[in-house]
Amino acid sequence: MQAIHSPRFPRVLPVLALAVLAACNGRGAPGAGAGGDVLKLMQARNLSEQDVTAALKTYTPTGRHDEYYTFASGGHGGNLIVIGVPSMRILKYIGVFTPEPWQGYGYGDDSNAVIAQGFRGGQEITWADMHHPALSETGGEYDGKYIFVNDKCNPRVAVVDLSDFMTKQIVSSELIASEHGATFVTPDTDYVVETSQYPAPLGGVYAPIEQYDEKYRGAMIFWRFDRQKGRIVPEQSWAIELPPYMQDLADCGKKVSDGWVYCNSINTERAYGGVLEGKPPLESGATQNDMDYLHCIHWRAAEAVVKAGKTTTIAGMRVITLQTAIDENLLAFVPEPKSPHGVDVTPDGTGVVVGGKLDTHTTVFDTQKIAAQMKEKKYVGKDPYGVPILDFKGSIFGQCEIGLGPLHTVFDDKGYAYTSVFIETVVAKWSLKDLKVVDKIDTHFNIGHLVAAEGDTVSPDGKYLIAMNKWALDRFAPVGPLLPQNFQLIDISGPKMQLLYDMPLPLGEPHNAQMVKADKLKPIEVYKPVGTNPFTHAVDPHATIGGQQRIERKADGVHVYMTAVRSHFSPDIVRVKQGDTVHLHVTNVEQAKDATHGLAIGGQNINVSLEPGKHVNITFVAKKAGVFPFYCTEFCSALHLEMAGYLLVEPN
Ligand code: RUQ
Ligand code: CUA
Numbered sequence: 001m002q003a004i005h006s007p008r009f010p011r012v013l014p015v016l017a018l019a020v021l022a023a024c025n026g027r028g029a030p031g032a033g034a035g036g037d038v039l040k041l042m043q044a045r046n047l048s049e050q051d052v053t054a055a056l057k058t059y060t061p062t063g064r065h066d067e068y069y070t071f072a073s074g075g076h077g078g079n080l081i082v083i084g085v086p087s088m089r090i091l092k093y094i095g096v097f098t099p100e101p102w103q104g105y106g107y108g109d110d111s112n113a114v115i116a117q118g119f120r121g122g123q124e125i126t127w128a129d130m131h132h133p134a135l136s137e138t139g140g141e142y143d144g145k146y147i148f149v150n151d152k153c154n155p156r157v158a159v160v161d162l163s164d165f166m167t168k169q170i171v172s173s174e175l176i177a178s179e180h181g182a183t184f185v186t187p188d189t190d191y192v193v194e195t196s197q198y199p200a201p202l203g204g205v206y207a208p209i210e211q212y213d214e215k216y217r218g219a220m221i222f223w224r225f226d227r228q229k230g231r232i233v234p235e236q237s238w239a240i241e242l243p244p245y246m247q248d249l250a251d252c253g254k255k256v257s258d259g260w261v262y263c264n265s266i267n268t269e270r271a272y273g274g275v276l277e278g279k280p281p282l283e284s285g286a287t288q289n290d291m292d293y294l295h296c297i298h299w300r301a302a303e304a305v306v307k308a309g310k311t312t313t314i315a316g317m318r319v320i321t322l323q324t325a326i327d328e329n330l331l332a333f334v335p336e337p338k339s340p341h342g343v344d345v346t347p348d349g350t351g352v353v354v355g356g357k358l359d360t361h362t363t364v365f366d367t368q369k370i371a372a373q374m375k376e377k378k379y380v381g382k383d384p385y386g387v388p389i390l391d392f393k394g395s396i397f398g399q400c401e402i403g404l405g406p407l408h409t410v411f412d413d414k415g416y417a418y419t420s421v422f423i424e425t426v427v428a429k430w431s432l433k434d435l436k437v438v439d440k441i442d443t444h445f446n447i448g449h450l451v452a453a454e455g456d457t458v459s460p461d462g463k464y465l466i467a468m469n470k471w472a473l474d475r476f477a478p479v480g481p482l483l484p485q486n487f488q489l490i491d492i493s494g495p496k497m498q499l500l501y502d503m504p505l506p507l508g509e510p511h512n513a514q515m516v517k518a519d520k521l522k523p524i525e526v527y528k529p530v531g532t533n534p535f536t537h538a539v540d541p542h543a544t545i546g547g548q549q550r551i552e553r554k555a556d557g558v559h560v561y562m563t564a565v566r567s568h569f570s571p572d573i574v575r576v577k578q579g580d581t582v583h584l585h586v587t588n589v590e591q592a593k594d595a596t597h598g599l600a601i602g603g604q605n606i607n608v609s610l611e612p613g614k615h616v617n618i619t620f621v622a623k624k625a626g627v628f629p630f631y632c633t634e635f636c637s638a639l640h641l642e643m644a645g646y647l648l649v650e651p652n
Pocket of ligand 1: 131132180249341407408447448449511512
């Protein structure tokens, strides 16, 4: 073995080399030469033993699948990013609030209709500030069926079906004007929680900002999810009015705290800015108090209040007024330290971990003490709106000295919590039992959220954690002033955390993610039966099977019943008149896995994806006379280029 003279090669290197050699020999093929090759490679690429271990822990040979899926919010992109762990390979972008041309999402009638569900106040909205995805749960465990995502800017919640990884529904209420504490699910996904962030008059009406205290309000919406239908039912949903603090993140109780939801707040000072009007800027006005309020809401009791009809309706939403919430003992506050951000319920449901952005501790609140004091109405005061306040000391387990700027916390299977510490830019691992930090690892840089394998369920897996860093600085080759975010994969299976992989995320600020065991998902391979409309989960009334292709002129325009199969469309000549409304009904009649076609038409802003068995309806007006070739946009076969036809628009 050759000696290696490099500061990056510590003395322990030969141990690794031997291990690699042994491993290679164990598999028989490469023989004794392989170890030497590995050493040469390491030298040539200037890799340390740590680098090579990290590589071995993430490398996934061709054909092998990842152990976990991570679903990361796509931030400004308004889409959801599916990533395999540990390889960190991107598997899919799912269009949610934003059109996604590859999936044809936003370029056909049914998907256009889904995106349009998210338009607010008559305004088309084709972007989103997506923050927090939440997988559906059964008994507090991910069940692999659905994932929900939110839009902070234009308060909306979307339902993504994990049978085909497609967005099926968007709901939005004019009750609130922005949100942040979304999406979080109750342990059996009865409800998806969405909480407003910036207070505004409820219902989208106007009130002068000077009437902030009297007229501006927050609210928490409980969107009812119908698992059978796989849809949110707005008519069965309801909300609770909250004081005009800026409600921040939320989390649902589990096990012993099932039936509760906890939500942070900032700006209990109720500052609203006015720098040009002689007032302090919003952010300095909002950071005067040492404590803000953890909102503790008994949603199960609130549900009974809704069923008893004690609500008023605002913007079509049934709302429990703040006064009713107080009268019915549904809501109490516990003081929480400085500018709290993350709120995360422990796997056993006994604790709620809160990180204060301007604090050096995480605080663990005791869900059982809170519930007991609320039951006995043991309150120590009231806020200006009459909401009862619990004693801080009497409501906590304790605090962990963690470092400056703790944000979010996830959990493992060994009783440890992992908190992102923004200002110190580390992940801190600490024991839930004695509230002591046991390990810290640097992140690059400015970590926001973090996600661990099933790390917010009742039974976290440990193993992997991803630090979602806001800044990348020098980590990647420069790409101009707008830099990607940096996802860092960290091995948390041993006593010391180990950094494994850096992955640039160049679409938007991803905020949060969910990591689920891959075998919990059972996605379909093709749409069955042929002609299935993914948005109705049934054979589309316009589905076209072989032999039924035709063109019919009806009162509402020209209907084209078309099939796609390798390697032709039928019909392949479509004749219409200028000004005709054209309804294309296209079925991919194939049932072979991955035999996807696309259909694009020049001059019409149309491209749809036709996965095997799928049916798509497309409506457009042939405004311009001319000859418009259409063709298949997926390289489906040797004769893919020949999979084409003509739309002939005859002039008037
Ligand atoms: S945010 S970095 Cu969840 Cu929207 Cu904390
Ligand atoms: Cu069908 Cu290319």
